[in-house]
Every structure is written in structure tokens, then in C-alpha cells.
Amino acid sequence: MNNYDQDEHDPGVLHRATEYKPPRSLRTWFLGRPLPTADAPHQTIGKAVGLAVFASDALSSTAYATQEIMVILAAAGTIAFGYVFPIAIAIAILLAIVAISYEQTVHAYPNGGGAYIVVRDNLGQLPAQIAGAALLTDYILTVAVSISSGVAQIVSAFPTLFDYRVMISIGLVIFIMLINLRGVKESGVTFAIPTYYFIGIMAITVMVGIIRYLTGSLGQVMDPPTMHAIESAVAVTPFLILHAFSSGTAALTGIEAISDGIQAFKEPRSRNAGITLVWMASILAAFFLAISFLASQIGAVPSEEETVISQLARTIYGGQGPFYLALIAGTTVILIMATNTSYADFPRLSAFLAMDSYLPRQFAFRGSRLVYSTGIVALAAVACALIIIFQASVTRLIPLYAVGVFLSFTLSQSGMARRWWKAGHLKPGEKVVQRGSTLQHDRLWKLKMVINGFGALCTLVVVLVFAVTKFAAGAWVVLILIPILVAVFTFIHTHYKNLARRLSLENYGAPARIARHRVILLVSSVHRGTLAALRYALTLSDDITAVHVSMDPAEAEKVKQKWETWGDGLRLVMLDSPYRLLAEPLLEYIEDVAEKRQPNEIITIVVPQFVSRRWYSSLLHTNTAFWLRMALIFKPGIVITDVPYQVD
């Protein structure tokens, strides 16, 4: 079996394609067989499938956005619910502005215009890091919020499950993690069915609702759940309205998903992606407005026990019949699928950051199934932690949510505005190649700059509203977390840069050959393992010293006698250790030897180690080599080699 090929250019290099494929195991059963790099997907999708793949996150927010507006207004009593619909209209207008703004990004960045890339190209590294930190934070929160909301829908239909909501949520996060570790190759169809099912059943529900409203037969919600008792209703202040507005803007999350994934579309991809974005925004706005309007008509109340969607559905359908269950099922499924957008975007963004040396390299390695496994697992772990901390309560998670999204909207739109300004100052025909796109003169640059600038301004206002209204309720966590993340990015970047500089071979003279190799052989007692290590030491150098740390004179005498027989005539040094310390006298001796050495002299410490297949056996022995390595790793020119001797 000689499966090497000589390199075509360099006869000194041999190639060998490893045929290694992991055997079937629990791992392959969960995650599937490994995929070769050549299998990376080339498939592209049309508008209809594109809508299904990218809209689940955005559309799913209709499941909780209305309710979260009401939660805030509830502080002023049910009378304040009259503001739900006006606030929803304001949010729908904001949605339109952001969508139009993003439509321009889709055309400018045909290879994918996620906030990190757009900001990095146009505003520089630091703003890009801020955008990256903001987005990572929000992807995690998307998972936590969507899963918690999905489980809240289930609990609305089956109240006995209320006590198990945290456990169910964690189970779902792990389930989706596993699916994503397998890789979502078959995404097209898998996504199309539930997304279109949700769009269909939600459309039917709101239409039936509106018809019943128009015919006057809608009525009020029966047996509404108990709302959290309000001790003394506050007045309806502008602050309260702004606070409710900021909670409702959760509806806009997910709108940026298409700009990240333009590459997945069929050509002309920017056009196709742009049209899909407009569709998505329209459907989202229609559903959100209709749900908000109907919810305030039927007298729905916000509650942890039953969602507003559930109250709406049983009022419209007059009970918990098949249509009710069909809507709850559809909502739950789309909420759970919404997390999949985060599972796609978080690992990809962390891989970008890792390639730019802002995150550990591991985030940029594709796993055996071609996905960024580290990012997927990290996302699931942090989301689970959040779900446990916030007990799967959407209302308690919402104050943390959307801050990051709107911050990245602001940065991204500002970057686009800056881009148009630069484009406007190029000569016609001149081209500037950026990392993410190509810049050229654009006749309409002023209009485009105004559109993106206005988008940036509006979202900036929303960020400020967040910072003020949601600060005490939890937004402060995010506002502290983002600078910390940026600091971590910077630290990692500096580390990799310094390391690369210190390891660089530029202007590096060829290192001198090692002139002398000294070997120190540790002998705790003389047995077959020691002899194996001695035999190995003899191949390394002629300059070998055996060393025994003597804590017990009787034991030392035994070692001495055996060494006379078996020690191959080598010098034995006894380190008498009256304080019965093992490591310290040894370290002192080694440091002493190291100090006295000549230039270009290296010291190898050979440690005999017997090993047993039974892992628990190792608890019965001291692992000298491990501790020595820990203690000596920072000393240059000392190598520690443990020579294993297999006893079974």
C-alpha cells in the first residue's frame, strides 16, 4: 500500500490523500457522515424559496411584538391599550424606511452585505467591531426570545406544560443545534412548507378576524388570562408611549437577514433578493398591523400564561377548535424556525471575525459537515444560559433584545450613506475595489445617500429611545456587553498580531545548530519502564545524568543498588529531599543545570511513565511529567519527554 504521489513541482514533497472516513458511531448518527470540502453547496434559490428561507425570523416576530407593546402599556391600565394600534402604525412606517434603506444595500453588495462587511468597508475597523459585537449579541437573543415565545405558544394551548417551559426550551435549542451541526443542505423545501403554511394560516386568521370585525360579530375575548395586578396605574406619559414603541420594534428584527444571504439567490441575484425583501417587509407589516388592530378590539391582555396570539385566535374562531390549533402550531413552528436564521448568521459572522483575527481561530474552522461547528455550539450554549437565567420569559428577555439590531442598522446605514458620498466623488468610469464590493460613480448618489442617511437617523433615534426607556429594565446589560466584546476582539487581535510578528521568518537568520544535547533521566524507582526510558535516552545523547529525588533513605539505597546493575554505567545524582518535596528539589536542580549550560545547549528531561488502558488506574499514580511540563514550559531550551511504557 503505497499511496503517495510526488508533487508536480517539487520532488521533495510527497502527497497522500487520506482515505480516512470516521467509522459509524454515535457521533455520525447524530451529525451525519463527514462531507469533503468539494461538496460545499453551489445550489441557488429563486424568490419564492428565498422568501421561505429568509422570512421566518422577520415574520415570527409578529407572534410577540404586539404583546410586548401591551405589556408596557398595561402599567397605565387597560385604557392605555387604545395606543396599541397607533404605535403599531409608527413601527410599520419605521419598517418601511429600514426596508427601503436595506434594498439599496442589497444592490450595492451582491456578494452579501451584512452589517459587519458594510461597516468594515465604509467606516473602518472599530465601528465594524461594534456592529459585529451588536449582531452577535442579538443573534443569541433571537434564539432565546424566539424559542421562549414558541414555547409560550405551546404552553398557551397546553397549560399543564407551564412548569416545564425552561426544560422544553433548552431541549429545542439543543435539537436545532444538532440539526445545524449536521448542516442544513435540504433547507429549501424544509423551510418552504412551514413558512408558507404560517403565511397561509395567519392570513386566513386575520382576514376572518377583519370580516368578523366589519360585520360586528368579533366580540371580546372569553375568560382572558389574569393580567399582572397593577397596584396604582401610572399616567400615559410620552415616556410610556416611547417605551411601548421600543418594545414593539422587536417586529423589525430579522429584516436584515436577506442582505446577509444575497449569494444564495439565482441571478440576477441583487434584483431577486431586493424583490424578496420588499415582499417580506409587506407581509410583515400587514400581519403586524392586523394583529395589533384586532388585539386592541377584542380586549386581549398580555400574560405569561396565554399569549395574545392565542387569545386572538380563540376569539376569532370562537374556541380552541382545529383552526385555533392550526394557527398555534404554525406560529410555534415558525418561531422555532426563526432561530435557524441565527444559527446560520452567528457562525458565519463569527467565522468572518475569526478570519480577521478578532475571535479565536477555531471559529473559522469548518467541521466535518462543512459548518462552523464552534460558532453553532457557542450560540446554543449562551442561548441556553439566557433561557435559564430569564426562565424562558419573553417579557423579561425583550428589554435586552433589539438594542443590538438597531445599533447595527444604524452603523450599516451610516456606512451605506458614507459609501454613496464616496461614490459621488468618483469620476465616471473610475472604480474602487473594496473588500466586500466594488465602488463606482452613481448618478443618483445624492438620493441614495439621503435614503440611507434617513434610515440611519431613524434607527439611531430608536437606539436612543431604547437606551433611555429600556435602560433600567435590562438594556444596560447589552450596553455594557458590547464594549466588553469589542475589548475582547481587540485583545485577541493584538495577541494574534504579536504572535505572528514573533513567529515571523522575515529577516530571521537561520538558527544555529544545537551544539550540545544534555539528557536528564528521572528515576523514581528502577523498573522496566525506567529501562525503556533509559534505552530511549541513550538514542538522544551521550551526555545522560540519572536523577533520583530521595525522600526515604531506605528507598534511595534500593534505587542505588538496582542502578548499579541496570544503569548502564551512567552517573546517578541523588537529590536528598529532607522536606519530602518532589517537584521543588528537581526544579531547583534543573534550573541549576540550565543556568550553567553553554550557548546552543539544549536539555531534555526524560520521564519514564507507565500507562494503563484503564483510565482510572491513573488516579493511583502521580503524573510527574505533567507537573514538570507545567512548571518548566516557560524556560527556553528545555524539552520534557515522557516515554510511555504500556503495562497491559
Place this chain on the structure above:
Amino acid sequence: MNNYDQDEHDPGVLHRATEYKPPRSLRTWFLGRPLPTADAPHQTIGKAVGLAVFASDALSSTAYATQEIMVILAAAGTIAFGYVFPIAIAIAILLAIVAISYEQTVHAYPNGGGAYIVVRDNLGQLPAQIAGAALLTDYILTVAVSISSGVAQIVSAFPTLFDYRVMISIGLVIFIMLINLRGVKESGVTFAIPTYYFIGIMAITVMVGIIRYLTGSLGQVMDPPTMHAIESAVAVTPFLILHAFSSGTAALTGIEAISDGIQAFKEPRSRNAGITLVWMASILAAFFLAISFLASQIGAVPSEEETVISQLARTIYGGQGPFYLALIAGTTVILIMATNTSYADFPRLSAFLAMDSYLPRQFAFRGSRLVYSTGIVALAAVACALIIIFQASVTRLIPLYAVGVFLSFTLSQSGMARRWWKAGHLKPGEKVVQRGSTLQHDRLWKLKMVINGFGALCTLVVVLVFAVTKFAAGAWVVLILIPILVAVFTFIHTHYKNLARRLSLENYGAPARIARHRVILLVSSVHRGTLAALRYALTLSDDITAVHVSMDPAEAEKVKQKWETWGDGLRLVMLDSPYRLLAEPLLEYIEDVAEKRQPNEIITIVVPQFVSRRWYSSLLHTNTAFWLRMALIFKPGIVITDVPYQVD
């Protein structure tokens, strides 16, 4: 500085006395400066100090034994408390039998006659292991019970501390652990003061109590604590009486302490130790009987909130005055000191077991302060776990307690009986040297055999009573734990024995010299660290192959080009890994090379590793050497060497 001495017998051996003493640090502040082996204590103690050192465990059990009898009787209502004193008399008789029996052990084993040694000498290995397991279990329970009872006394005086009892108990266990890790050199005086203080204050209390009883002025306890409500009082059955008796036998624990520590006494040590044992048993019996009698006279009730001792003291002294507090303080201190007996005996017994290869060797190493640190820490850890599990409740711990002690009593007395029988069959003047003592003919062997035999029989009956009456309440835990411990001992023993056989040099031919040394150098990329490793590899052998696992063709091309410049003309093998796996293709390659090697050929895998002083940096890199070592450690003839390159 050349501080080596040539060995007087063998000029090839050099001695060096390490002057290494650890610098002052947090560790030395807590545990004290290390002590040289030559400092092992030679001091011996007289009878008065001996009583103080060894009696705290035994005497302290008077603090809870009466109460635990009452807890069981309470099931039949307060009327059953009439049985407290008769049961106490039965226990006192048992105490006398056991004490007389042990008095004979003290004389037969002047070097220390702990149950493990006596049983090993006279009954063999398996019974010795059972005795060892039983004793280890009970030493742990002594710590848990004594500390819990000590804290119960504190809580009786200061009820607000009730909620913190578990925390206080854990704190005390750790505190005593630290004292014992320092080593109890000054034990004489430290022990004498509180022990004699307790004996004095308890003697005054019971005498005042008896005088007040005789003069008819004792009265009843005021505001007794609420007893756990009894739903339907059971009848006073023989089973209930036996159950109460078995709980009360906790009074006997600690009686064996002197037989373990005979070596500490002044000559004639057996005589001194024997007299001390008789004193101790007499004081214990007197206190226990007096407390039991008075408690049933004043109508004390068992309770978790206030101990019987506390009720007794405030009835005798008519309130919580200075005498009351003096007694509670004395009782608390002696209970906490009682655990010190376990802290002395557990590590010593585990060291014996470790020397006989029944426990990991680490238990036999003396720490820097000459104490068996591993045993001390193990004892504290398990005792803390028990206190947490049983929430520092003496009543819940008691069913587990004393089973082990009585089992070891039975085995030890049986061993002594067997010993007299053997001694009786020796010819006068004939001597048999056992490991723990010397056996010779004894005129009174029949009488002595009967005394020890009777002791064994009585304690065996108690063990059986335990097994029946306390089984369901928790004794089953101990009855399962002891066989498990024995199994663990056997497993460890087999492991060490097999290991010694496999490592033995008896009939071992000198191993052949290594004929060929092949080096495989891992190259993930070519940088200064790689060159350092290459430079090292060149000192090992002429047969060096560099290997790169190629997951990315662009990266592989870079490595190839750099290798041409820097690779010293060495062969480079590219392992093309289309599945982006790192370890597996490498392992496959190494196994392939290993299979094809000649006899007496060794393979060294050299792994370049850059190291940074900042530990967290290592999170940013993959630790290839570590994973390879894990994967290859069971392959004979393969050595893995990581060559560190310090980047800062």
C-alpha cells in the same frame, strides 16, 4: 556552588542535599513552614495528658447519646421516657465489657493495636480489609456527627443561628482540617485544657443536678422545645427498646482511640495506656448514666432546636446564666475536638492501607508538615458532603453511625480471642513474631480468650441489633458501603500487584538497544517555533520526515514554499485531508509508519508548540500535542515530544 557529595560506597553516585525551602506564601501562612523528616515527634506523654488527648472523642458522645435514645422512644410518647435510664445502664455494662476487652489489646500490642492491625495479624487479609472499611466509614461519620452536635449546642444557646447550621458546620470542618494539615505538634496542652475543663464543668453540673434531685428542688424543664408531633403513638415493643439501645450505643464510639495510640505513652506504655483506658471508661460511664437519669427526671424532650444537654443545664442552673453558658461552651468545644481523633486516626489508617497497597499510594506520602495530607483532605471532603446531605442533623446521621465501630470491635475482639488460642498452643518460651506484635505462651490464655471472646460476642449482638433496628433508617447505606470499599481495596491491591509484576526486573533480560530512531516533525505552518522544533529534531536522528496535514490547498502551497527555503532539505509529506480532519489523517499516517517499522525501531513525533505566559492565550490555539498524546499513548514505541517556543 558545587554542593554534591560523592557516595561513600559508590563513586558513580552523587548526593546533593537540597536546601530548597518553599518561600513564605499563602500556603505557608495557612499550613506553616515545611518540616524535615528528622523532626518526626519523639515526645511521649503521661497518663494525665494521655487522657486529655484520647478521651475527647469518647467523652463527647455523652453530649448526644442520651438524646438519641429519647428520639427513638418518643415514637411511643413521653411515657416511654421511663426506659431511658434502664437502657443507659445496659449500655454502661456493654461499655465495661468492651473496655476490659480492649485493656487486654493494649497490653498485647504495645506498638499500637488498632483493629486493622489486630485483625490482619490474627484473622487474615479479608477480615482486616472489612475492619479497615468499617473504621474509615466511622471516622468520617464521627466528624459529621460531632460537628453537627457541636453546632446543635451553639444553636440551642443562640437560636437565631439555626438557619446557618450547615454553613457553620462546614466552616468548622475546614478549620480543623487546616489545623491538622499544619500538624498537631503541641497537642498535649492544647488538648488538656478543654478536656479537663469539660470534665470539670460536666462533673459540677451533674453533681448539682443530683443534689437538687435528692433535696427535691430539681423540678421540671421550663418551656421545653416542641417535640416532633406524634400522629399515633406506637406501643413500647422490644423492637423499640432495642432500637433505642442501638442509638444509645453511640456513647461507646471513641473507646478504641487509646489502643491505636499506645506508642504515644511514656514507658511502661502498655500499663499507662491501660490505666488511662480504665479512667476514661469510668468517667464516660458516670457522665452518661447521670445525664440519662437526670434527663428523664426533668421531663426533657428530644428536639432539633434545643439539645437535651441544654435543657438539662438550664433546669439545673435555673436559667441561661453563666454556668449554663460555661457548660454549653465546654460541650461544644469537646465535640469539635472529638473530631480531631478522627483527623488523627483516619489518615493513619489510610496510610497503613496504602502501604499494604489497598489504597492509592498518595495516602502514604507525608506532606510538607509531616502529616498524611491526602487522608486529611479526603476525610474533610467526605464529612462535608455528609453534613450537606443530612443538613447537619445528628438524628438523621445517627442511624449510619456506630455500625462500623461495632463491626470493627467485633472483628478486633475476635482477632484477640484467636490470638490467645494460638498463644495457648505455643510451647513455653516459644515466640512467634507477627507484623504488629510478638506472640508467646501465656498461662492465663483461657481466661483472656474468654474475656475477648465475650467482648466479641456482645458487640456482634449489637451489630445484629443495628442491622435489624436501624436498617431502614439508614444503616443499609453503611452495610452496602463496606463491601463496596472492600471491593475497591481489592481492586487497588490487584492493580499494584500486577503493575509490580509487569515492571519487575526479576528474570528480565537486558533490553536490546534501539536500532533505529525515526522522527516525524509536525508542521502546521512554517514559523520560528517550527524551526526551533526542526533544530531539536536534527539532534535526535538523521531520519526526519516533516508532515503537514493539508485542509486548504492555498495554505498547503504556502507551507511547501516556505519549507523549500527553511526546511533544511528534509522530506515533506502532505496529508491531503478533504474532510478537514486534523487528528485522524495524522494518526492514520503514524500508524501506517509504525506498522512498517523494523524491530527495535522507535518513532518520535516532534510537535512545535509556542507557549505564552498568559494562560488564557492557550484558549486561542489548538493544543495538538495534548490530543496526539491522548490518542497515541497506548501504542508501544512511540514517543511524543513537544518542543516549546516561548513567544514572550
